[in-house]
Amino acid sequence: MAVMVKDYKRSFKKVNEIIESYGRNPVELVSILQEIQEEYRYLPEEILNYIATAMGISPSKVFGVATFYENFSLEPKGKYIIKVCDGTACHVKNSMDLLNALQKKLKLKDGQKTTKDMMFTLETASCLGACGLAPVMVINEEVYGKVTPEKAEKIIDEIMKREGNSDDKNN
Amino acid sequence: MKTLKINGKVVSFKNEKNLLEVIRKAGIKLPTFCYHSELSIYGACRMCLVEEKKKGLIAACSTPPKEGMEIKTHTLKLQKQRRMTLELLLAEHDRECTTCEKNADCKLRELAANLGIENIRFKRKDKKLPIDDSSPSIVRDPNKCILCGDCVRMCEEVQGIGVIGFAYRGSNTVVTPAFNKKLSEVDCVDCGQCAAVCPTGALTIKSQIDRVWEAINNDDKIVIAQIAPAVKVAFGEAFGLKPGHSTEHLIVSALKTMGINKVFDTCFAADLTVMEESKEFVERLSKGEKLPQFTSCCPAWVKFVELNYPSFIDNLSSCRSPQQMFGSFAKNYYPKELGVSRDDVFVVSIMPCTAKKAEACREEFISNGDPDVDAVITTQELIKMVKEAGIVFDDLKEEPFDMPFGFATGSGLIFGATGGVAESVIRMLDEEVKEFKDVRGLDGLKEAKVAKNGKDIKIAVVHGLKNARKLLEKIKAGKAEYDFIEVMACPGGCVGGAGQPQPNNAESRIERALGLYNSDNKIQLIRASDNPMVQKLYEKWLKTPDSGLSHKYLHTCYRPRRRIEGSDIKFSAEKSKMNIKICIGTSCYLNGSYDLFKEVDKKIKQDNLEDRVNLEATFCLENCNGSPSVEVNGKIIDKANKEKIFMLIDELI
Ligand code: SF4
Ligand code: SF4
Ligand code: FES
Numbered sequence A: 001m002a003v004m005v006k007d008y009k010r011s012f013k014k015v016n017e018i019i020e021s022y023g024r025n026p027v028e029l030v031s032i033l034q035e036i037q038e039e040y041r042y043l044p045e046e047i048l049n050y051i052a053t054a055m056g057i058s059p060s061k062v063f064g065v066a067t068f069y070e071n072f073s074l075e076p077k078g079k080y081i082i083k084v085c086d087g088t089a090c091h092v093k094n095s096m097d098l099l100n101a102l103q104k105k106l107k108l109k110d111g112q113k114t115t116k117d118m119m120f121t122l123e124t125a126s127c128l129g130a131c132g133l134a135p136v137m138v139i140n141e142e143v144y145g146k147v148t149p150e151k152a153e154k155i156i157d158e159i160m161k162r163e164g165n166s167d168d169k170n171n
Numbered sequence B: 001m002k003t004l005k006i007n008g009k010v011v012s013f014k015n016e017k018n019l020l021e022v023i024r025k026a027g028i029k030l031p032t033f034c035y036h037s038e039l040s041i042y043g044a045c046r047m048c049l050v051e052e053k054k055k056g057l058i059a060a061c062s063t064p065p066k067e068g069m070e071i072k073t074h075t076l077k078l079q080k081q082r083r084m085t086l087e088l089l090l091a092e093h094d095r096e097c098t099t100c101e102k103n104a105d106c107k108l109r110e111l112a113a114n115l116g117i118e119n120i121r122f123k124r125k126d127k128k129l130p131i132d133d134s135s136p137s138i139v140r141d142p143n144k145c146i147l148c149g150d151c152v153r154m155c156e157e158v159q160g161i162g163v164i165g166f167a168y169r170g171s172n173t174v175v176t177p178a179f180n181k182k183l184s185e186v187d188c189v190d191c192g193q194c195a196a197v198c199p200t201g202a203l204t205i206k207s208q209i210d211r212v213w214e215a216i217n218n219d220d221k222i223v224i225a226q227i228a229p230a231v232k233v234a235f236g237e238a239f240g241l242k243p244g245h246s247t248e249h250l251i252v253s254a255l256k257t258m259g260i261n262k263v264f265d266t267c268f269a270a271d272l273t274v275m276e277e278s279k280e281f282v283e284r285l286s287k288g289e290k291l292p293q294f295t296s297c298c299p300a301w302v303k304f305v306e307l308n309y310p311s312f313i314d315n316l317s318s319c320r321s322p323q324q325m326f327g328s329f330a331k332n333y334y335p336k337e338l339g340v341s342r343d344d345v346f347v348v349s350i351m352p353c354t355a356k357k358a359e360a361c362r363e364e365f366i367s368n369g370d371p372d373v374d375a376v377i378t379t380q381e382l383i384k385m386v387k388e389a390g391i392v393f394d395d396l397k398e399e400p401f402d403m404p405f406g407f408a409t410g411s412g413l414i415f416g417a418t419g420g421v422a423e424s425v426i427r428m429l430d431e432e433v434k435e436f437k438d439v440r441g442l443d444g445l446k447e448a449k450v451a452k453n454g455k456d457i458k459i460a461v462v463h464g465l466k467n468a469r470k471l472l473e474k475i476k477a478g479k480a481e482y483d484f485i486e487v488m489a490c491p492g493g494c495v496g497g498a499g500q501p502q503p504n505n506a507e508s509r510i511e512r513a514l515g516l517y518n519s520d521n522k523i524q525l526i527r528a529s530d531n532p533m534v535q536k537l538y539e540k541w542l543k544t545p546d547s548g549l550s551h552k553y554l555h556t557c558y559r560p561r562r563r564i565e566g567s568d569i570k571f572s573a574e575k576s577k578m579n580i581k582i583c584i585g586t587s588c589y590l591n592g593s594y595d596l597f598k599e600v601d602k603k604i605k606q607d608n609l610e611d612r613v614n615l616e617a618t619f620c621l622e623n624c625n626g627s628p629s630v631e632v633n634g635k636i637i638d639k640a641n642k643e644k645i646f647m648l649i650d651e652l653i
Helices: A007-023 A028-039 A045-055 A060-067 A087-091 A095-105 A149-162 B021-025 B074-092 B107-114 B150-158 B191-197 B209-216 B235-239 B248-258 B266-287 B301-310 B310-315 B322-332 B333-336 B355-360 B379-388 B408-414 B420-429 B465-476 B505-520 B532-542 B548-556 B586-590 B594-607 B642-652
Strands: A080-085 A121-123 A137-139 A141-142 B002-006 B011-012 B049-052 B056-059 B069-074 B139-142 B163-168 B174-177 B202-205 B223-225 B262-265 B347-352 B375-378 B445-452 B457-462 B482-488 B579-585 B613-618 B628-632 B635-637
Touching: A007 A028, A007 A045, A007 B594, A028 A045, A028 A060, A045 A060, A060 B163, A080 A087, A080 A095, A087 A095, A095 A141, A095 A149, A095 B420, A137 A149, A141 A149, B002 B021, B011 B021, B021 B139, B049 B074, B074 B107, B150 B191, B150 B465, B150 B635, B163 B465, B191 B202, B209 B223, B209 B333, B209 B347, B209 B375, B209 B379, B223 B248, B223 B266, B223 B322, B235 B248, B235 B379, B248 B262, B248 B379, B262 B266, B266 B322, B266 B408, B266 B420, B266 B532, B266 B548, B301 B310, B301 B355, B301 B465, B322 B333, B322 B347, B333 B347, B347 B355, B347 B379, B355 B375, B375 B379, B408 B420, B408 B505, B420 B445, B420 B457, B420 B482, B445 B465, B457 B465, B465 B482, B532 B548, B579 B594, B579 B642, B586 B594, B594 B613, B594 B642, B628 B642, B635 B642
Parallel strands: A080 A121, B002 B069, B223 B262, B223 B347, B347 B375, B457 B482, B579 B613
Antiparallel strands: A080 A137, A137 A141, B002 B011, B049 B056, B049 B069, B139 B202, B163 B174, B445 B457, B579 B628, B628 B635
């Protein structure tokens, strides 16, 4: 799978800068991966391979570290990462209905997490620490409380409008 | 002398590294999964827990022995604990024991029986992970993995590669090659050492027994077997003999009983290898080129060089390994002697080795779809076949090898131990030498000097690929210089091959090597050139060593290989006129390919060519000798620099 993200080129050069900035020290692998993930929004396989080459460690080690921490993703993610809380408090406030509504709205099929246009990624999280506002949804850094399915759809519509993307173009 | 108490008995100890060794020396079999005396200590399996009077529960593998300790090894509490640990492991484990390749050697099964596990109270995991049988040598069944990490440490600490590692976390933890790729898609050299230490059926040797039975039962085939030296001194271990006990003539007899038509000796082919390899070496010495010369008998080592040190490929001797030299004369020469055709002959090798299975599949050794060696079985597989055939070992009568390829000198025999190839070549260089002890034994690096024509020839011998890597790095850095280097991938050389019977530890390897040296002592002819049958083969077929014919049939070539199958890093426009791929594989990276990438990228931007030039970074174009390599519109450019590439851009655009 070749990865085609806008700005990919800029990022590849950035990869080198990041590695250099840590003096290619294998001890800093986690920090390096963190910065790379910020750049790409996920950890592409070819870039991990490249890191292994440039730092002189085995790809299996890099893969091990990349899969160990929950915050790293080896799957490409959308520009907007939506997290629906499924902690106990949110669950009893029907957060799963919210999730289903979002899945439908974003036309995500079974097991699919990211829209084809790479705009949205839908995930669940266990307790986002805002139980007072249940059910809770977070989009990138922004927290939305007491979200009904209708409200969620509206929020998505707004983002789509902002991105110059109408509902039917996104599939 | 220091002492401690084990189960009330006073036991003395000296320099044992840990309690476990003291306990085992005291004759108590304390179970372990993740402890191997030659690997680092992991302390994860919890099977070796013991009770110390003051400290309570401690892991024996990672606790040094101390004066006055009072250890109990089998209290009720400990027994319960161990059973529980084992039950938990078994709950996660795919328990298809009857059909498991490892069943006879499985430590898990053995312990379950010893500890009296009768039922398993925990629920079985229902998720089945795919089995990887893509490698010609090894099968990986992650459903049987107990996460002891033995294989991971073996591949990294002894082989210096790190093909497999732990990934994911918690209950999802697995041991896998990078990115869940198959073993055939990554930098595995097929040495099999991971499978040799795996306590369960998660890593096993890929069996070719069926292929051999099929050939035996096919009346149209003449089945020819060759037996490697390391097999001779290990086969008997399965039948109660000590490691090192030579059983070659019993093996001949067993193979004949099974229905194999001709049984020959790989040592004969080893003698032939020495003839070719020493001639080649003398040639290189006199020309002063391609030195140090590396041995090429070990296919795992050869692949390791192709994958990791492409700039040293020319240093490898061009000689085929003894197995493949045998395959070549068995298929290209022998049929004519017999008055039959190549297709009528089926060649099976009996090897200590899993890498030889992969070697037999190399395209260089296959003509028109017909491999020179049709099947490779390990010592372990041979033992299985003997049992399957219902052969009673004690009733076997010794039988001689067949001729003309059944006679070998001592030189061919010692090939099975680390240092053996070097010593054989030395015996050819110096007529005075009988025994050359400097290159024998289990030291990681052995060095020696031989005087020839008033010059000192410097020789190094290493085994275990980590040791080889260290040596190559030293040579690269200009910190060491040699003329001849022998490398065997397995610890101890082929006597420690992954296909040998268990236990395959340092003690067994030493004994097996001694067995070979003892046999060597009993043979009067110790120089390859003294082998009359080899001389005859030259007379009748090859003419002289290093001749045109011998090059055609006994030599080969190598090529750089990609370490990992993966995708390339793509950048810009689709409708571009020009496609440039810059290699960022290790070899090219080290030769400055990233800087080249930066320069080309800059130029493309400066000249506003972003829509017309497509720039990619790729992993290894398998042209490492020409590093840095760049591919422009499908054509590979050696030793690329920015001038060359800029010129091409200007020309084409
Ligand atoms: S066969 Fe050898 S190189 Fe391959 S994974 Fe196992 S130990 Fe590593
Ligand atoms: S050392 Fe011998 S047994 Fe081990 S991989 Fe090499 S040839 Fe095979
Ligand atoms: S690293 Fe192999 S061709 Fe570049």
